Amino acid sequence: MAASVDEFSAPGFAIEAATDPALAPAVADVAAATFPLACPPHSRPEDIAAFIRENLGPANFAAYIASSESEVLVARADDGTLAGYALVHHHAPADADVAAVITERPSSEISKMYVLPGHHAHIRPSETRTAPPSHLLMRAAIDRARQRGSAVVWLGVNQENERAQRFYAKMGFHRAGVKTFDLNGRVEHDYVLRQSLT
Template identity: 25%
Template sequence: MTINIRKCSREDLKILQELSIVTFNDTFKDQNSPENMKAYLESAFNAKQLEQELSNTSSQFFFVYFHHEVAGYLKVNTDDAQSEEMGDDSLEIERIYIKSNFQRHGLGKHLLCKAIEIALECNKKKIWLGVWEKNEKAIAFYKKMGFVQTGAHSFYMGDEEQTDFIMAKTLI
């Protein structure tokens, strides 16, 4: 089993965009209206938006490869790139997605370990993320990996307000 992780650059924009749309759509299309999915995908993953995110020095993207094929990705944020005020000692995992046909191979765990490695290199004391309250599979995974729910915040899918649980893990 060959698993590799590589940091993304601006040259990866098109692949990142396609991967973002496919994985987000696969994960959430069955529980959301087509109109709200379309609105979210167009605003969150348009080329201009992703280019801004790739250019932000406080954000990093990584692809995970399974047998030399892009299987998923990770986005982490520090400092003012975090989507919530969590302080300078925190690292946010904003996105962690695996293509459906590559799930159940431990790739999410590899990306999570990469996020922890980055956090420790940056002397962060905790990592955190937001996960949709209805995404039971992801919540179970994060709990298994040592995360605990510490709060909640609103997430908008098109015009629908949803609740994301805030989950965190102390590192130091």
């Protein structure tokens, strides 16, 4: 079960807040298909697979959906399938490097936001371009943080992922610092991006 987020829907897609842990396997399928696409080229397949198995499985998403400190948003296509998802955490940063540059409280983190290939730009049969699900998901995630009263929303992006960095800049994020990301024991380097909500 999911609750519609009507103001962030568009022809072809609806953004919904997942409220039923039974939706977790479908979200996990999207996560497993999209996470590898954001990893640096040098990432080892076995490390990616281990991260997905340990962090992006159905049990992980069921826990996030049930948590009062996290929200799972999904982009659902007209045919009922999921086109993407966002995972938002509403709590102070646990990482010391992030806490050093994200000092406002309360704060929210957009921990994950991925869209399946083929849905990054959506063209209707009439050839009229509508808002792609990535934009709708991001706008909805930022709004969720604002509704929680957060003063700032932040996210991490791999320093080699220039495409994602351009998208986040377009959505109003600015570089605030750096942090590391543990990919199954291998250290990756991220930029910390932030957007003020006050």
